[in-house]
Amino acid sequence: MSALIVVLQLAHSCQSTYDIKTMQYVTNGEKVYRAHCQNCHGSQGEGLGKLYPPLTDPDYLKDNRDLLPRIVRFGIKDSIKISNQYFSEVMPGIPDLTDVDIAYVLTYVTLRFGDAKEKYSLEEVKKSISLGKINK
Template identity: 75%
Template sequence: MQYVTNGEKVYRTHCQNCHGAQGEGLGKLYPPLTDPNYLHDNRASLPRIIRFGLKDSITVSGHTYSENMPAIPELTEVDIAYVLSYVTVRFGNAKSKYEVEEVQKSLKPATEKK
C-alpha cells in the first residue's frame, strides 16, 4: 500500500522523535499512537492535530498527556494522509487508509464543512 509506505517516511522525519519508532510514545510526555480506540474515535480530528498542533490535554489508553504538540504546517494534505494511513494501519490496526479528501474535509474551517 503506497500510502503506508510513503507515510512511514513522513513519520520517521516528523513524528518518530517524540512518538517512538513503534508508536510507543515517550513515557508520560508524549502519547503512544498505538491505541486503536483513540485513533478510531478521533479520526476526523487527527489531520487538524498534525497541521495545527495541540495545546489541550488528551487522554490516550487511560493516561492524560498535557505536553503541547507543535504544528507541522509544512506537511501537505497528501503527506498528512500518508502519515495517518501509516499510523492507523500499522499501529492502530485500521483496515482502511486515509484518503486525501478526508484530510481536506477535516482541515476546512467549521463554516466551510457543509
C-alpha cells in the same frame, strides 16, 4: 528495504490484502513518520513516558479519526487522554506537510499501530483541515 518489510508485515498481520494505493500511502507515510513524528512518538509509536503519547491506542485513533489531520497540521494544546493516561504537553503542528503527506502519515499510523482497515483519503484530510485549528 525497511519499507518493504513494513508492507509485508502489514499484509501478513492484518491477513488481508491492501490495494496498491493503500500500500503506497503506507510506504510514503513511514517516510513522513520517520522524518517528523518518530523523535517524540517512538519508532513503534510507543510514545515517551508521560511526555508524548503513544500512537498505539486503536480506540483513540478510531474515535478521533476526523480530528487527527487537524492535530498533525495545527498541533494541539489541550490535555488528551490516550490509553487511560492524560498527556498535557503541547504538540506543535507541522504546517509544512501537504494534505497528501498527512494522508500518508495517518494511513501509516492507523494501519501500522492501530487496527484501521482503510487508508486516509485526501478528501478526508482536506475536510478535517478545513475546520481549522483545534485550540484557538
